[in-house]
Every structure is written in structure tokens, then in C-alpha cells.
Amino acid sequence: MGDKKINKPRRIIIREEYCMGCRLCEVWCIVAHSKSKDIIKAYKGQEPRPVSGIYFEERGAISFTLQCRHCEDAPCLEACLTGAMYRDKKTGMVLHNKDKCVGCWMCIMACPYGVIKPDFKEKKVASKCDLCIEREFPACVEHCPNEAIILVNKKGERIDKE
Amino acid sequence: MAIPKKLREFDVVRDDEKCIRCEVCCRMCANDVHSYDAETDKVSADSAKCVGCHFCEDVCPTEALVIKRNKSQIKRNANWKNDALGNIIKQANTGGVVLIGMGNDRPIRDYFGHIVLNASQVTNPSIDPLREPMELKTFIGSKPDRIELVEKKSKIKNTTEIPPQLELETPVLFTAMSFGSISLNACKSLAKAACDFGTYWNTGEGGLHKDLYPYAHRCIVQVASGRFGVDREYLKKGAAIEIKIGQGAKPGIGGHLPGEKVSAEISSTRMIPEGTDALSPAPHHDIYSIEDLRQLIFALKEATDYKKPVGVKIAAVHNVAPIASGIVRAGADFVVIDGIRGGTGAAPQIIRDNVGIPIELAVAAVDQRLREEGIRHRASLIAAGGIKSSGDVVKAVALGADAVYIGTAALVALGCHLCQRCYTGKCNWGIATQDPYLTKRLNPEIGAKRAYNLLRGWSLEIKEMLGGMGINAIESLRGNKEQLRGVGLHEKELELLGIKHAGEAW
Structure with a gap:
């Protein structure tokens, strides 16, 4: 996948009936947000390992993943004191600027889906799905072996890789 | 100790x-x-x-x-x-008893591997299927004895009554695999692929689940010894009916789906109580002769207003040719012969590995016998059991089959790696299991695409092989044994297959 920065709205859809609970989405999310983008280096090298932006839920045979929904009326935006959480105008995505974040964690409190993760070391917001804005295709969608995570455009039409 | x-x-x-x-x-x-x-x-x-x-x-x-x-x-x-x-x-x-899944893995002679195909050189032109039309369309069903034409006011009208036919875009169908032996997602994958490509899939003895109704117009519904899931609606929904007498992996043996696999879905589809063992008897208890079989064939035809082809599936055994002759005379529209390499969800290993005969010999023998008796046109012949490639399809058709059934090949397209543990219900690929944690691993959207791709790939290859022989329709290859030559086969084998040895000219 190229490094073309995307500028169109898109959305990730989760199909719980096909989620097999392998959690490969988490693995590849971490790799995509690592410094080297190399799976072995991201996991076994010296570089700090990022936290995945994916929440995984499982009970018995039912499992699914949950990423930031990029809500239209995002409560985290309202809750953010410093403007670290902001909406990208072109894509409509809710993104997070770590430099502005003071670590009050109000966004975590406000998020109705509970998909923002705290960073206990730096006392900042550690991770939240950025819909892989740097990549043509989000890592979790690309690597889901069972197409349980799919990408759709603004109209809800599925976007397939190639 | x-x-x-x-x-x-x-x-x-x-x-x-x-x-x-x-x-x-x-x-x-x-x-x-x-x-x-x-x-x-x-x-x-x-x-x-x-x-x-x-x-x-x-x-x-x-x-x-x-x-x-x-x-x-x-x-x-x-x-x-x-x-x-x-x-x-x-x-x-x-x-x-040692149980096992899938087909025979013993090195029983692979006759397909010892048969080579012909190609045109100089004296007759080969055909390029990418430039010229190539017909793989196949009709399964009984053909009329003669064509009757009536001339009326200088217009010719065909008044022949054509018995019901199945129309296939390629001479490959998905074989009987029941919901129970495989997961609903696996059934959906094959059903959708068959509908998309224009061929047929088969319910096996598992009944027709409601989720599969949208694919019922391209479904062959099976009536087996357990009669699971059989009712008027089931027979009416399907495109054709297949009476299963035997299976290549376990000739002479019935089936047994253990109670723990009989979930609510399977119980309603098979019409049996939840959690009870689904036992298919070894014989049909109402069929002890060809005459009895004729009664069932016509009972099913009567139930479906003579609008659907009714076929009979048997395992390839020593006496296969006379049995097939009896089946055709009993009124079957198609006969399925399942060879010794045919697969299964569960069978005693000793039966799977030792009972039956190879499909190549069985098809050649049945085709020959039916031709000798002048009744070959009265039923189509479907070969099953061990079709591994499009080359095998072409060889089976040239040996006399109208079409072939594939089962293992289709499952391999869905992910199967032939570990032969289908009977454990722990299929990691989500195919031979009813565990909801495992079945969801097979996304029928992906499965259908892959099974479709397999049919497409094979069909393209079949066209290439036909073109090479200078033939532009699969019809012209049927029973065309001159296109085949044996390599490393002895005289008796060549005689039974009805082919010459490589090196012999026409």
C-alpha cells in the first residue's frame, strides 16, 4: 500500500458474524503505527511499541473489534480542554494531536464507545484509531483474514482493495 | 505396562x-x-x-x-x-473402529495419471478458445429416443417431447455434502458459486436450510436412506432429485451424524429432534431390488409432476455396469457413479481404504455397457470421486461421463488442507464443523468467490484442452476415447478403459 494521504471520508464497518477472534487487526494496527512499519522490529526491536487503536471484545463464540467511530457529534471534541482532539475538515475524521494533549483524560470519560485508550506512562491519550490516514487502506481492513472489517465510502458502498 | x-x-x-x-x-x-x-x-x-x-x-x-x-x-x-x-x-x-474423513489416501492406481490426451497437428486444425466460440454447455437428463419433426404449411415443427433437463454452463457440479457434515457457511459458499456460474450444488442428506432457499433453483436435492429433511416442499424447491444408494468413500455403509452436532438449525432442517443421532441406514429399507428402486423413482417423479430429473447415485463396486443398466431401466434420468477415491465426512478407515473400484474403470465400464444395450441416451452419467483437476474432468468426459461431481476440490478451494479429521467436528477452517466459534471463520462471500474462481479456472483450461484437440464443444468429446491414450497400462486395463496405448495411431 502506498503512503498516499487520504482526503475522502471513509468509515470502517465491523461484521461481527465473520470475526473469528484472531486479533490480527491489533497486530497490524501496531505495526502500521510503529516507527519502522516492520512487524519484527515493531514487536522485537528497540523502538517503543505503540498501543493498538482497536478494542477487541469476545464472549464465547461472539467476538468483534471496535475502533473509534468518528462520531458526527463527537463527545470527545466537546470534552477536550486544549483542542488536542480535533476534526479533520477534509475527511471528517476525529484525530488527536499528542503535542497539545495534557492528559486530563476527559475524552476517555466522554467517549460513549470506550474506544480511547489512556497512556499510563506519559499520562496522555495513548491511542485512538486514526483510520490509518497515512495509508490508502487501513491496516486492520487490509489484514483481516475473513473480511470481518471492511471499509465503506460516504454513501456506505464497500471499498475493496484493488 | x-x-x-x-x-x-x-x-x-x-x-x-x-x-x-x-x-x-x-x-x-x-x-x-x-x-x-x-x-x-x-x-x-x-x-x-x-x-x-x-x-x-x-x-x-x-x-x-x-x-x-x-x-x-x-x-x-x-x-x-x-x-x-x-x-x-x-x-x-x-x-x-478407526474413523477417518476425506477420500482414500492409499496409492491405488490413479488411471487419470496414466492417461494422456491428444492434440491436433497439421492434418486437422486446433482451435484457439480465446478467438473462437467454445461450448461447454452440458445437459443432464434423459434424452428422447428419436427426434420427431412435423411439416405444416412448409414450416417444420419439432414435436419431440424432451424430458426435463438440467442446464450446466460447465460439466462440473458440486457433489452432495450435507448441512451437518459441513457448515452452513460452507453450503452457502458452494450454493452461491454454483448459482453464479450456472452449475448445480447438492444438499446431500442434510435437507435444505431456509437460508439456502435463494439458491434452491440450482440445487439437486438428495433423498437418502435416512430420508432426512424430505417433504413435498423440499422436493418442489430443488432443480432435480438424487436418490443416494451409496457413496464412494463407504460403499455399503450408512451414515451417522452424532447427536452433539445436531443443533437447533440442523434439527429443523433434517426434521429430527435436537441432540439425537442422525442415523442413515446402510440400505434403503424400501429398496431391495431394481423394481423397488423404480417405485421410488416414479414416486418422486409423481410428487414433482414429472418436471424434474430424478437420478440415482451409487458407489463404484465390482458389479457397477449391470447395476447402472438396471438403474437406467428403472427410469433414472441420470446416474452418478462415485469411485473409491470419493470423500466423506466420516467413515470407518478400513472401508474407505479397501472397498470399491476406481472411477476411471467404473465410468468406462458403465458407458460401454449402456451403449451396448442401446440405452446410453436414456440417462446422463456423472462421474465422482477423485477429480483433482480440469485434466481429470476432460479424461472422465472422454471415458464416457456427461459431467463430473467435485467435492474435495471444492473444499480445498474453501481452505481445506486434507487433514482427514472432519469427523472430529474441530475443523479449524470452519468447513466440517458446527461449532459457532469455528464456522464463522468461513465467510461465505469469500468462499463463494473462491469456489467460483475454481469453476472458472477449470472451465478455461477445459476449453484450452478441447481447442488443442480441434474440438469446439464438450458434446463432441463425450465418450471420444480416441482422444485418450494409456501410458504404462497393461492390456487388460486398456481393454477395460476402452483406450489404446500411447504410440498406437487411430
Whole structure:
């Protein structure tokens, strides 16, 4: 996948009936947000390992993943004191600027889906799905072996890789 | 005494430098082979439990895993191999019948592998299927004895009554695999692929689940000895009806779906109480002769207003040709012959490995017999059991089949790696299982696409082979044994197959 920065709205859809609970989405999310983008280096090298932006839920045979929904009326935006959480105008995505974040964690409190993760070391917001804005295709969608995570455009039409 | 454990079949080899401890293998293995120990930060494997399905190998994100065949081997012995010894150990432990899944894995002579095809050179032109039309359309059903034409006011009208036919875009159908032996997602995958491509799929003895109704117009519904799921609606929904007498993997043996697999869905589809064993008797208890079979064939035709072809499936056994002749005379519109390499969800290994005859010989014998008796046109012939490639399809058709059934090949397209443990219900690929944790691993959207691709790929290859022979329609290849030559076969085999040895001209 190229490094073309995307500028169109898109959305990730989760199909719980096909989620097999392998959690490969988490693995590849971490790799995509690592410094080297190399799976072995991201996991076994010296570089700090990022936290995945994916929440995984499982009970018995039912499992699914949950990423930031990029809500239209995002409560985290309202809750953010410093403007670290902001909406990208072109894509409509809710993104997070770590430099502005003071670590009050109000966004975590406000998020109705509970998909923002705290960073206990730096006392900042550690991770939240950025819909892989740097990549043509989000890592979790690309690597889901069972197409349980799919990408759709603004109209809800599925976007397939190639 | 020290009790011998079961012989280890596989070694799970993990490259520790590549293993990132993501634990995907630990989560995904239904046989609990892999485990992670947080204390030592190590992922280890209990190779003795590995069945060799290669699922972990395929989901490992760093390709750190390789499943290798047994390292532990007994002293070299031409007679006593690991398999024989392993089965005796199993039986000494349990006192039971050794069960197995999939088709025969013994090196019984692969006649397809000993047959080569012809191609045009100089004296007749070959055809390029990319530039010229090439017909794979196949009709399954009884053909009329003669064509009747009536001339009326200088217009010619065809007044022949054509019995009901199945129209196939390629001479390949998906064989009978029941909902129960395979998951609903696997059924959906094949059903959708068959509808998309224009061929047929088969319910097996599992009844027709409501979710499969949208694909029923391209479905052959089976009536087997257990009569599971059979009612008026079932017969009316299908495109054709198949009476199953026998199966290539277990001729003479019935079926047994254990009660623990009979979930609410299966119970309603098969019309049996939840949790009860679904037992298919070895024979149909109302069929003890060809005359009895005729009664059932016509009962089913009567029930469907003579609008659907009714066929009969038998396993290829010694007497296959006369039996097939009787079936055709009993009124069947198509006859399915399932050879010794045919697959199954569960069978006693001793039966699977030792009973029946190869499909190549059976098809040639049946076709020859029906031609001699002048009744070949009265029924179509479908060959099943061990069709591994489009080459096998072409050879089967040239030996006399109208079309072929594929089962194992279709499942391989869905992910199957032939570990032969279908009967355990722990299929990691989500195919031969009813465990909801495992069945959801097979996304029918992906499955249907892959099964469709297989049909497409094979069809293109069949066209290439036909073109090479200078033939532009599969109809012209049917029973065209001059296009075949045997390599390394002795006289009797060539005689039975009805083909010449390589090196002999027309």
C-alpha cells in the first residue's frame, strides 16, 4: 500500500458474524503505527511499541473489534480542554494531536464507545484509531483474514482493495 | 505396562526469532496445540495434538510456523508402516473402529495419471478458445429416443417431447455434502458459486436450510436412506432429485451424524429432534431390488409432476455396469457413479481404504455397457470421486461421463488442507464443523468467490484442452476415447478403459 494521504471520508464497518477472534487487526494496527512499519522490529526491536487503536471484545463464540467511530457529534471534541482532539475538515475524521494533549483524560470519560485508550506512562491519550490516514487502506481492513472489517465510502458502498 | 501413546504425526516447528508472541496461533487452534506461558514469555506447541490442518501456518503474521511431517519413525519396515502401527495402537487403546474423513489416501492406481490426451497437428486444425466460440454447455437428463419433426404449411415443427433437463454452463457440479457434515457457511459458499456460474450444488442428506432457499433453483436435492429433511416442499424447491444408494468413500455403509452436532438449525432442517443421532441406514429399507428402486423413482417423479430429473447415485463396486443398466431401466434420468477415491465426512478407515473400484474403470465400464444395450441416451452419467483437476474432468468426459461431481476440490478451494479429521467436528477452517466459534471463520462471500474462481479456472483450461484437440464443444468429446491414450497400462486395463496405448495411431 502506498503512503498516499487520504482526503475522502471513509468509515470502517465491523461484521461481527465473520470475526473469528484472531486479533490480527491489533497486530497490524501496531505495526502500521510503529516507527519502522516492520512487524519484527515493531514487536522485537528497540523502538517503543505503540498501543493498538482497536478494542477487541469476545464472549464465547461472539467476538468483534471496535475502533473509534468518528462520531458526527463527537463527545470527545466537546470534552477536550486544549483542542488536542480535533476534526479533520477534509475527511471528517476525529484525530488527536499528542503535542497539545495534557492528559486530563476527559475524552476517555466522554467517549460513549470506550474506544480511547489512556497512556499510563506519559499520562496522555495513548491511542485512538486514526483510520490509518497515512495509508490508502487501513491496516486492520487490509489484514483481516475473513473480511470481518471492511471499509465503506460516504454513501456506505464497500471499498475493496484493488 | 508403559502404554504407547498415539504415534505423533506432525512436528510444529516455530522460528523463535520470528515469533512475536501475538498468540494468534494459540487462539486459533481448535486442537489446543499452541500455548503461551507469560512467565517465560514463550509460545510452545504440543505436537502430539497437531492434526496437520495448517491453519496456524496460514494465519501466523510473521510466517514463524512450519508444520512438518512426523520426525518420530519406527524402524524401517516394508510391511509395517506408521499408519498401520498407529491404527493398532489406537484400537488397543479404545477397542473401537478407526474413523477417518476425506477420500482414500492409499496409492491405488490413479488411471487419470496414466492417461494422456491428444492434440491436433497439421492434418486437422486446433482451435484457439480465446478467438473462437467454445461450448461447454452440458445437459443432464434423459434424452428422447428419436427426434420427431412435423411439416405444416412448409414450416417444420419439432414435436419431440424432451424430458426435463438440467442446464450446466460447465460439466462440473458440486457433489452432495450435507448441512451437518459441513457448515452452513460452507453450503452457502458452494450454493452461491454454483448459482453464479450456472452449475448445480447438492444438499446431500442434510435437507435444505431456509437460508439456502435463494439458491434452491440450482440445487439437486438428495433423498437418502435416512430420508432426512424430505417433504413435498423440499422436493418442489430443488432443480432435480438424487436418490443416494451409496457413496464412494463407504460403499455399503450408512451414515451417522452424532447427536452433539445436531443443533437447533440442523434439527429443523433434517426434521429430527435436537441432540439425537442422525442415523442413515446402510440400505434403503424400501429398496431391495431394481423394481423397488423404480417405485421410488416414479414416486418422486409423481410428487414433482414429472418436471424434474430424478437420478440415482451409487458407489463404484465390482458389479457397477449391470447395476447402472438396471438403474437406467428403472427410469433414472441420470446416474452418478462415485469411485473409491470419493470423500466423506466420516467413515470407518478400513472401508474407505479397501472397498470399491476406481472411477476411471467404473465410468468406462458403465458407458460401454449402456451403449451396448442401446440405452446410453436414456440417462446422463456423472462421474465422482477423485477429480483433482480440469485434466481429470476432460479424461472422465472422454471415458464416457456427461459431467463430473467435485467435492474435495471444492473444499480445498474453501481452505481445506486434507487433514482427514472432519469427523472430529474441530475443523479449524470452519468447513466440517458446527461449532459457532469455528464456522464463522468461513465467510461465505469469500468462499463463494473462491469456489467460483475454481469453476472458472477449470472451465478455461477445459476449453484450452478441447481447442488443442480441434474440438469446439464438450458434446463432441463425450465418450471420444480416441482422444485418450494409456501410458504404462497393461492390456487388460486398456481393454477395460476402452483406450489404446500411447504410440498406437487411430
